[in-house]
Amino acid sequence: MLDINFIRENKKKVETACTNKGLNPKIVENLLETDKKRRQLMGTIQALRAQRNTLNDKLKQKRTDELLAKAAEQKKALQDIEPQLKQTEAEFGQLMLQVPNIPLDDVPIGKDESGNKKVRDWGKKKKFDFEPKDHAELGINLKMLDLERGSKVAGFRGYYLTNDGVLMQNALMQFALKKFVEKGYTPIIPPVITKRQTFINSGHFPWGESEAYKLASDETDPQNDYFLAGTAEVPLVSMYANETFKEKDLPIKMVGYSPCYRREIGNYGKDTKGFYRVHEFTKIEQVVICKNDLNESIKWHEKMLEFSEEILQDLGLHYQVMLMCTGDMGEPQAKKYDLETWMPGRNGYGETGSDSIMTDFQARRANIKYVNSKGETKFVHMLNNTALPSVRALIAIWETYQQEDGSIKVPPVLVPYMGKEVINGENKIK
């Protein structure tokens, strides 16, 4: 959420942000009209309430029938107009939630992924002197993946991960967690069954509601609806909702470990081969809370990216860093990098992470503040970045580390976590 004062003073800028992010800029006009109406109603009601309070002061001292009659009249006048304000404020609140964050100045303007800019890459595309297989074939041959039974039981995009697939996923998660704990992050397993407000706080709602699995519904109050989070970012952003930090306690560095649930409703028929795009996976996610200072946010944004790159480098995976353009970055973000890892089976890159500056957009929604050294209360800045996702990391590793005999070499950093150096379909560990 943006500051309404900022929107009033920077109407053009906000409209441009809407246009560049592919949203209808008309919402800004609607919002400002509703805001005007709301403030007029507030003025009228304030005057009426002032009159009422004066009357009540008099009544307190002396009760007369005349005063009581006047007071009853006052009450009626207020009762006539108050529902209008209530309605207008509800509309205002809904419109405020639809205004996106403003992209930073160095974000390229573009409609879709073709507008993204490559920042750098690391490593090289793996060359094979034999015909390489894709992850599905490798996984099935080596008894790590069962897609047929997965879809029998869980439907389209269902999968069973088995044997060394399980060991490698756990190895990856533990490897990444340990790295972030060493860097001073607090490891957290958050709840992923969370309330509607949690998704609004993180900025996933209203835009992404159809992407989340809805669990329970309370017809009397939509605030009591429960959804499954698609990333640990959702519960981590709200962990400190409605709380106020002291500046000396910042930054807060969290590394979440959670399952992730995604309906993939807008991606029907996309990436149907193997288990590249699935409804459930696990992920290690970084969330940082820092003070309200853009330079501080930018510093953390780069640092968080570096940490995620370090993991891919340790795993020996070739990747590229992309700076997302306005049309491909999502409504709540101010700037976003995607990390794309080389996957030989796709003969292309696949997204394995995204690193975002949220400025105070989430903090306003979640009401997370801090008191600075001057005693002023401000909204915090928040950032998030994937540390490592399970499924797509497995794909990149299997495909990159496959050998001519059909086996897969375990990346050296994972050997201590897996207890073996080669995956060859035998279910044995050292």
Add this chain to the structure above:
RNA sequence: GGAGGGUUGGCCGAGUGGUUAUGGCGCUGGUUUUGAAAACCAGUGAGCGCAAGCUCUCACAGGUUCGAAUCCUGUACCCUCCGCCA
């Protein structure tokens, strides 16, 4: 599932229908000091307004009342106990 008790400002905590929501801690500014601490003075929820000032705010949402932190109803959450349970 059942019974009871709670939710007040950055934090603690008083307030059971009627001035301006006690008090303390912390924080900010000032006085004093070589500097600091201590002490003392002032400020310290939000909005509107140049200002005087006005309005809102006691978990959230309704209701009763001329008037609600206070009474009633619903919801969320926390605590204690009973039952069930991996």
